[in-house]
Amino acid sequence: MNSIISLNTAPYAAVLGLLGAALTVNVIANRVRSGIDAGDGGVAKLAQAIRAHANFVEQGPLALIVLGLAEVSGARMLIVNVLGVALIAARLASAYALNHSLAQSPLRQFGGGVSVLILAAASIALLLALSGVR
Numbered sequence: 001m002n003s004i005i006s007l008n009t010a011p012y013a014a015v016l017g018l019l020g021a022a023l024t025v026n027v028i029a030n031r032v033r034s035g036i037d038a039g040d041g042g043v044a045k046l047a048q049a050i051r052a053h054a055n056f057v058e059q060g061p062l063a064l065i066v067l068g069l070a071e072v073s074g075a076r077m078l079i080v081n082v083l084g085v086a087l088i089a090a091r092l093a094s095a096y097a098l099n100h101s102l103a104q105s106p107l108r109q110f111g112g113g114v115s116v117l118i119l120a121a122a123s124i125a126l127l128l129a130l131s132g133v134r
Contacts (some may be wrong), residue, residue, distance in 0.1 A: 008069055008081060009071050011084075013068070019091055023052055025052050026049045031046065049099065053095055055112075056094070059090075059091065060115075063087055063118050063122060067074075067084060067122040070123075070126035070129055074134055075128070081127075083122050085098060090111045090114035091111065094107070094108060
């Protein structure tokens with residue numbers, strides 16, 4: 001296959017793209033409501049929206065890229081799909097939790113912890129696939 005992200009990873013990219021767009025719109029809406037152009041101005045809802053968006057940008061894209069590269073390098077589709085579904089669940093959990101509170105919560109811990117595990121697992125799957133282990 002000549003594409004970087006093939007058909008199995010593409011739906012996960014689409015869902016994450018929609019989530020990223022929604023988080024961006026949420027920041028914009030909170031900025032308009034609060035009249036704050038830069039920073040969070042001490043407005044809790046805006047701070048939460050900014051943090052949720054930033055957390056998504058910090059975690060989602062790299063995991064998706066590594067997952068896509070693992071796929072096109074020959075990782076098993078079961079692994080790609082399990083990690084893709086888990087990545088969506090983790091990013092949705094983090095987005096929801098951070099938009100409701102900046103305090104620690106089970107959903108926030110789940111989202112962050114699972115995202116790191118997915119990145120590590122996808123990286124290992126990629127390395128294995130590159131070495132010929134499928």
